[in-house]
Amino acid sequence: MSEVVERLRQVLPPEALVTDPDRMESFRYDRAMFCPAGVPAAVVLARETAHVQAAVRAAAEFGVPVVPQGARSGLSGAANALDGCVVISLEKMDKILEIQPVDRYVVTQPGVFNAVLSRAVAEQGLFYPPDPSSWEFCSIGGNLSTNSGGLCCVKYGVTTDYVLALEVVLANGEILRTGRRTVKGVAGYDLTKLIVGSEGTLGIITEATLALRPATAKPRTMAALFGSGVAAGEAIVEIIRSGVSLSLLEIMDRTTIRAVNAYKRMDLPEDAAAMLIAQSDAGGAAGAADIATVAKLCRENAAIECIEADDEAEGDLLLEARRAALLALDELGTTMIDDVCVPRSRLADFIGATEKVARDLDITVGVLGHAGDGNMHPTVVFDATDPEQARRAQVAFDKIMEIGLELGGTITGEHGVGVLKRDWLAQEIGPVALSVHRSIKAALDPQNLLNPGKVVVS
């Protein structure tokens, strides 16, 4: 038994420590493809902040790397284990600690699933907007670590916009408390937003205070069908230009629609090349006017058909279809999901260029995404047992990021860098920004113990 495991046994209760190789196996990977994963020396199932502190201190004592993990639903390999590391899983820290309806915040442990938290606050007439498609199986801690987005970002912004305060275990085992419970506050550097999105490389989040909004009105939903992805992209640009306020604006192409129909036994129209889904939660006449505006703009921009959902249930069904898209594509083969975000004025160009990549490389790419944000998830589907196809898949995946950068976009809108896009990060941000990343990493984690090799290579 290694020294670090021996020390962990001394400082942790037995139920917080896993060293059995079979049990540890499931803690090796998140949901990213083509990312290496090592074999951990131990997995710590922290029940409280003190367990995280104890584990970090034990790891620091022996210079062993620490890999923090939420629900392992990540798509960039940020939660993948390293050989001989201590995995610190936060999945058992799954309590909602406080919901404050007047000051509108919730205090939560990181292991709570996004949908669980969203439903708990909804019961009190409140709304936690960030809603990744994976909300039923992703944790708040993971959302914080990657600064997750979701479907309603187009109106309500992303995770970082809702984080008021954090409790963070630092690399030296100390507890950092960032932020505050007030709406505004500028006392000192914004350490909260520095930790959010840092993918476990600067500290381990053990508690979060998240801002809430009042519940929204019942949404009105519509779908519009287009003869080509580019036409749908052009309609989106006109919708954005109009300034109409939507709470959701998503796109799915025919490949994706077919996959969802098969997976969810749904009956979405497969004759169109692309479908937009738009939602307004403005309520009453305002919501109806928003949807009418979108329908008009879609018709003026080559929509084949516009269908308004008859009721909320029908609207929910459309959203369920969209949320299931990645799982549905997973059924067709191995998937690699891109996460490029482009300036919205370039969406049609991006869709066209992505479709060309699929044609040129003769590979399936399902085009879907948060169109209203310009955050697209072209998903390459392939047979991983065919090395030649796997190679082309990798080329397509990279080519799509390259197109994103060429159009003034970013390699990742919400999934993070992890190990999957480390080299691409350097390309996107350049040497000065990379060097600043390294300086900050070294300042907060001088031994390079926290999730080393993720995001930036030191």
Added chain:
Amino acid sequence: MSEVVERLRQVLPPEALVTDPDRMESFRYDRAMFCPAGVPAAVVLARETAHVQAAVRAAAEFGVPVVPQGARSGLSGAANALDGCVVISLEKMDKILEIQPVDRYVVTQPGVFNAVLSRAVAEQGLFYPPDPSSWEFCSIGGNLSTNSGGLCCVKYGVTTDYVLALEVVLANGEILRTGRRTVKGVAGYDLTKLIVGSEGTLGIITEATLALRPATAKPRTMAALFGSGVAAGEAIVEIIRSGVSLSLLEIMDRTTIRAVNAYKRMDLPEDAAAMLIAQSDAGGAAGAADIATVAKLCRENAAIECIEADDEAEGDLLLEARRAALLALDELGTTMIDDVCVPRSRLADFIGATEKVARDLDITVGVLGHAGDGNMHPTVVFDATDPEQARRAQVAFDKIMEIGLELGGTITGEHGVGVLKRDWLAQEIGPVALSVHRSIKAALDPQNLLNPGKVVVS
């Protein structure tokens, strides 16, 4: 002539360098009271990023501190000169470089005044929300450096929520480009939001890309009068609890109203102890309903009178009154403006405790602020030529911050730390957070050249 001035002469065009003591005098102070200010060795009036780089490199060569300055409208002494320093003023970098209506962003130099930028984007049907009361005489660069708030934060958030990308000159003279022009993006650490609010201690902002929103509907405005500040505070809590969406919710007490009447020759009602101003920009029936809800809640919570503005001009006049409050109080004597933000549920407690401080210390305190955010600006007014009164003013100023912290609030909601609240910062954030601040400062500015002694003492 000192070595650094000699080097500046070599590397800068003559119009970018001021060394005449009389001309330099006005570059010594921002608008904070009781903050020491030194005499600079030189003032650099940068016209372009390269001038900032050259000045930073010259200062670094001789180990001379650099103090970046915007419009010197700050209220915490962050822009005050240090003895022998190089002041780098950004006021001549005052061009708006690009307005992009579809992608909804503006690229601007830092010296542009907030109101100038706001009007320029409004001409294209766009809206830049952060609107400090000082918007006519504060610069975007200063807004970024202190993460300014304003009147419409209650609905639209603060400066950091609108910053997409920055160009920053680092302590070593290199140019850091943070962020991107897309709506979303998580590639790497959020360096943008780390720089925002860092008060010139981590880098000097030379360009910013700011997100815009579509123009809002015409606002509806109302005022409500109350018999006591505490009653007004209780009404605010009920307004927040109701979830009604307001674009503005401000409070002014009788002291402030009287000062504004005298200063602006206005005719605001002086018989009430406190006045709330509420605005909805939801437009049409929704806006009318919002204002009706607020009026109803005010009446149910002891309002003496509720008055809806007849038209937009009357509403604008109320806002103009609120924006002039600090300048009006300045006419009554020397002022020290607090900037405490408390959880909104504690507003009535905060107002009551602040009034008690004024009574106990027999000193004038004008109570005003962004009530809807819990961000209050109690302003101590005193005769600075009377040492005993000045002492009590300082005690009152500090006591109000203490109350804010006791109520779970922060010492600064939007004005920043500067030198004025350095000791208070340590009290608010504690030793671990302070040590993380110092690590980050040392990582980005190892020689401690950028605005040393501001925010954190190294």
